[in-house]
Amino acid sequence: MYIKKERSTPCVECRNQRRKCIRSSQDADCLRCEKLGETCQQPTQSGEEHKDLEALKSQVRLLEEAVAFMEEQLQIQQTHDNNSSPCSNYDGTLVRSERQPLPALSNRMIQSLFHTWKVKIRDGTFQIETGIQNISELLQFHPSITYLSPLSQYYTGKSSTTGSWSSNSSSYSDDSLNDFYGGCNAGIIMRFGREGIASLVPSTIKILTRCMKTRLVNSPATNTITLPNALLLDPKALVNQLLDIYFKCHNKYNPLVHEPTHRAKLATLENPLTDLVTLGICSYVCSAGCRHLQLPLQERRAMGDYFHAKARSIILDQFDLPENRLENVMGINLLMEYMHMTFKFDECRQLLAMAFQILLDLRNDYPEFRTTGVNACFEGGPHSGQYTFTKDEDPITDVNKMLFTRHVTFSLWYNLLMDYISDDFAKNECLHFPIWKYMADEPEETKRFVRAQNWVINLYNHDFVMNFTKQSFRVLMGRTCTLSLESIVKLETVLQEWAMSLPAEFRLCHDLYDKEACFKAIDQTTDSVVLTTFIHFHIFHVSTYSCLLQPKSLHGETQQQLLSWVQERSLQKILRSCQLALYAIHRLTMAETNSCNYKLCASEFLFSALDVLVLLALSPSMHIANEARPMMKSCLNELDTNRLSIRIKLQSSHSSGPTTFNLSELLNGGKLDVDYYNQFPHPWLEMMYDASRYITSE
Incomplete structure (x- = not known):
């Protein structure tokens, strides 16, 4: 006999906070309200x-x-x-x-x-x-339809804002801009894509998409994680060692935690393993492959699993407490390194969605970040594409506000990446990063890095760049993008202006496009911040222009000539930027010996450069192909040198290694043997290394 189950109606407090209401009966008080000391009010029946x-x-x-x-x-x-x-x-x-x-x-x-x-x-x-x-x-x-232009909503007619984006160093006016950019009257439309499997980024994206839908067979549940051997004897000493490594190697150039504030908080705690941020830091260090951590790699992986499980449990227990909002966001962002390394992309997406909603609520505490409207952004006020970089920005005293600006950027960026991977990117209509703030008691290297990072953020906040990259990023995801010829020409001017706005303290040389001058300046510098800023500059060129390498055919001889011109010019720009970026990456790994964070950044830069070098090596131009092949080999050798994950001879139950799997079959619907890589301390780096070797050997 079917018995209709009585519907449980949440109490007023749980309904307002959008959380599960736990009551033994309909007339009893809510357990959550009792725990938080709130008055449990019963809802009205039908009003x-x-x-x-x-x-x-x-x-x-x-x-x-x-x-x-x-x-x-x-x-x-x-x-x-x-x-x-x-x-x-x-x-x-x-x-x-x-x-x-x-x-x-x-x-x-x-x-x-x-x-x-x-x-x-x-x-x-x-x-x-x-x-x-x-x-x-x-x-x-x-024939002149506005839909196809990525900037149609910003440029409409002669009274457009095209003249407002240029800085004082630019002499362009409305008339001169309209000579080569027609706005919504753009008549030459081009479509770009990327075909074939000889490309690292689309291949990796497809693999990640499957990983988000697949639970690891050997992934331990939260309640089955055992205490690692290294934590049995003196856990407090080990935690202090991990904290020292984090603040020495990683936080200077990836500043997610304010060290004095965190140290003061830890001094009041009896057990540091009950603090969410501390657990996130420990998980970060164990997952980052830091050479300063003198522990066996398998022991690192076991500790990373343990710290992640405890941190995740704390997040789920306190995610709805208002006083822990910023702490929860910090913990989630610190866990990104572990979840990224271990293919936990499904869980990563869920926690990022939680962090993003918390940040939206936390934004109300800061009036300068409040905005209204459909396309509300994190940075208040208009951002019409002008470069607003301020070199002499004063430090602030509000530590929570400083941390908020940085964690917003990390959460937005990771959220965007996860949305693209999961094919759910339509909701991010506005992605505006706030300018980072810094404190007076932070290390000088961190202050310089923050100021240099604001210059990079300034480009991504440019209206033109936001719309252009929104289209071109589709190519990296294996889709087709549509751009006007005018916008492609305008991109060169915008990037030149961006280069001119770089402050002198971060400028490698006067002309960032002059190869000979840049090579000479790279050999003479040991400044890690200058080198990293220079690498960011050229990696952006590489990733953006690589989306224009495979244009779709157009009708008519004139259109075909234009496509060839765009392709040839993109090839030249990518080749030059790859040469400069690889040379700077090699110099960075040699110059920076104190921090392991730059080693990790160098590997990520190398993966991006390698993806484009594979396309250049297949270029119909013999000159470009001959230039690209030695660079591709050099990039692989650099990856060997910087490889953060060392292969360990394990008694694997798998009959075939990762270098023998059929990548073509995998991309066409096959299954990635995730558990094979899960036995390594850093599965992500192992998979990327094998995929790089496989693709370049095809």
Whole structure:
């Protein structure tokens, strides 16, 4: 006999906090309210539901009135067009602009739109069904369609803001910019993609997508993690050793924790393993492959598993406590290194979503970061693409505000990466990074790194770059992007202006594009911050222009010549930037001997450069191919030298090693043997190394 189960209605406090309400019976008090000392109030029976229903009905009525008003306006416009001259001014725009009056559409266009396009209301939003299936059908309305330009929403006509983005060092005006950039009237549209499996980034993305949906067979559950041997004798001494290594090697150039504040907090704790940030730091050091940690690699992996499990348990227990919001975000971001290394991408995505929601709530504590509107960003005020880098920014005294600006950047960046991996990137309409702050008691190296990082952040906050990279990033994910020729030409000017805005204290040489001058300057410098900034500069060129290496064919001889010009120019820029970046990476690994963080950064840079060098080695241009092959070999040798994970001879139950698996079969739906790599201390680096060797051998 089927017995209907009584629905459990949460109490008022749990409903407001959006958490699970745990009660033994409907009349009993909530266990969470008792634990937190809150008054447990029972919800009203049906008043709230009726109130919500009435609100929804009222919203529907307002939407119906809006639709009726829109139809009335269309009829009025149609009547006006019948009485006006047939030679009325029509610029081909279908949307009202802030700078232009509504264009007079022809009777045929009005009738076509009115009878074939359907307007619906679903989930409180307007949806328009046009019946358009491809770009050819779209272009019949007008050859200069704004949709295809990545900057159409920012550049509309002569009164566009194209002249406002240039800095004082640039002499470009509105007229000179319009000479080569037509805004929404861009007539030359190009499509780019990436074909074949000889590419590291798309291959890795496909592997990660499967890892997000696959639980490791040998991954220990939280309640089965045993205490590692290294923690049995003197856990406090080992934790102090891990903290010293973190603040010496990693936090200077990846500043996620304020050392004086954290040290003062630890002095008040009897057991440091009950502190979330401490557990996150310990997990970070055990996963980063630091050479200063004198422990066997398998022991490091066991400790990383243990620290991660305890930190995750604390996060799930206190995620809804307001006083622990920033601590929870710090713990999650510190665990990213471990989850990234061990393929825990499903869990990583869940924790990142939690951190992002906490940051949205935490932003309300800082008035300068509050924004309103659909595309609300973390940085308050307009950001119209101007370079606002300030060299002499003063330190602040609010440690929580300083940490907030940095953790927002890390959470946003990792969230964007996970969204792209999981094919769920439509929601990130605005990705604006706040300028980092720093404290007076931080190390001088950290202060310099923060100021240099703000110069890099300044580029990603540029409106043009945000829209351009949003399109070009699709190529790295194995999709097709659409760009106008004008935007590709404009990119060169924007990057040149970005290079000119670099402060002198971080500038390697006067011209960052001059190979001979840069090679000479690299040999003469040992400044890690200068070298890293220079590498960031050229790696951005490599990753961006690599998306333009495989344009889709266009009709007509002129269009084909333009595609060849874009491809050839992109090849030249990538080849130059690869040469300079690899030379600087080699110098960085030789110059920086105190910090292991730069070793890890160098490997990540090398993986990015190697992905593009494979494409250059397959170039139809013999000159570029001959230049790229020795560089590719040099990049692999550098990876061998900087390899942070040392192979250990294990008694593996797997019959075949990772270098023998069929990558082509894997990318076409095969299964990655994740458990093979899980037996190594750093599975991610092992897989990337093997994938690099396999792809370059094809």
